[in-house]
Amino acid sequence: MSAVIRFENVHFTYPGDETESLCGIDLEIEEGSFVAVLGHNGSGKSTLAKHMNAILVPSEGKVTVNGIDTADEERLIDIRRSVGMVFQNPDNQIVANVVEDDVAFAPENLGVPPTEIRQRVDAALKQVGMYEYREHAPHLLSGGQKQRVAIAGVIAMEPKIIVLDEPTAMLDPMGRREVISTISRLCREKGMTVVLITHHMDECVGADRLVVMSNGHIVSDGSPARVFSQVELMESEGLTVPETTRLLFDLNREGFDLPLDILDTELCADAVAAAIRA
Numbered sequence: 651m652s653a654v655i656r657f658e659n660v661h662f663t664y665p666g667d668e669t670e671s672l673c674g675i676d677l678e679i680e681e682g683s684f685v686a687v688l689g690h691n692g693s694g695k696s697t698l699a700k701h702m703n704a705i706l707v708p709s710e711g712k713v714t715v716n717g718i719d720t721a722d723e724e725r726l727i728d729i730r731r732s733v734g735m736v737f738q739n740p741d742n743q744i745v746a747n748v749v750e751d752d753v754a755f756a757p758e759n760l761g762v763p764p765t766e767i768r769q770r771v772d773a774a775l776k777q778v779g780m781y782e783y784r785e786h787a788p789h790l791l792s793g794g795q796k797q798r799v800a801i802a803g804v805i806a807m808e809p810k811i812i813v814l815d816e817p818t819a820m821l822d823p824m825g826r827r828e829v830i831s832t833i834s835r836l837c838r839e840k841g842m843t844v845v846l847i848t849h850h851m852d853e854c855v856g857a858d859r860l861v862v863m864s865n866g867h868i869v870s871d872g873s874p875a876r877v878f879s880q881v882e883l884m885e886s887e888g889l890t891v892p893e894t895t896r897l898l899f900d901l902n903r904e905g906f907d908l909p910l911d912i913l914d915t916e917l918c919a920d921a922v923a924a925a926i927r928a
């Protein structure tokens with residue numbers, strides 16, 4: 651597998667700020683992977699995300715997308731075509747009065763021919779499960795539905811990579827589930843590379859990889875099971891761990907010697923039952 655996004659010793663300071671918001675980030679995102687990024691408020695997650703499609707460029711170091719340096723202004727369009735971004739508030743991302751016009755907006759701006767736009771819009775709406783709503787008014791949809799329309803708008807540009815910065819922050823639990831299952835399907839079935847920035851640890855469980863940020867640094871990086879098993883580190887970052895990990899960790903404190911990297915509830919129950927019997 652090859653890296654589609656590569657950060658090399660990336661430092662970034664906002665103009666007028668005294669402290670760095672990214673402090674020497676090295677990170678490679680593999681093609682087709684689902685990477686979750688977790689971290690407390692102000693840890694640098696959004697700053698990291700904005701470096702992935704050249705909304706921000708490093709103060710020092712380098713970011714490349716498909717080998718293209720994001721600081722190369724002549725290649726900005728190539729970068730924006732390769733990396734689609736979805737933000738927190740779906741209302742800020744909706745531009746048209748009809749769902750299908752909204753989804754068509756970005757590819758129209760890219761100069762895609764009308765017949766192909768029709769095809770892309772229909773395909774994108776089907777992929778996010780919103781095809782039946784194509785003639786509806788976006789402002790009458792639920793938060794989760796609006797966010798899925800925003801995702802369809804990004805998919806219609808046919809990017810290789812989709813970066814979502816807390817796309818579920820303003821949604822209710824059902825909207826959150828809709829959005830997370832939509833993006834994980836895009837990765838698993840369509841082979842898209844997904845970077846999901848989130849505050850919710852349960853949204854990270856299905857990712858291939860979990861990156862934890864703290865004060866502009868990456869403090870943990872690995873499979874979700876492995877990262878969550880570092881219970882003390884996670885708690886010192888103000889992050890919670892899944893209930894399975896928490897239970898195993900608490901039992902170990904009482905003298906058990908259970909593995910901490912079990913996220914599946916049934917496997918966790920089996921491990922606990924076996925340990926009690928032993």
Ligand SMILES: Nc1ncnc2c1ncn2[C@@H]1O[C@H](COP(=O)(O)OP(=O)(O)OP(=O)(O)O)[C@@H](O)[C@H]1O
Nearest residue numbers: 664665667671689690691692693694695696697698
């Ligand atoms: N536009 C800006 N100008 C100056 N400083 C900024 C700006 N945006 C963010 N920062 C600072 O950069 C640091 C990282 O912020 P960032 O928004 O990347 O964090 P975050 O992890 O996305 O936080 P949150 O969970 O609240 O979204 C913080 O210290 C923040 O105050």
Ligand SMILES: [Mg+2]
Nearest residue numbers: 695696697815
């Ligand atoms: Mg943020």
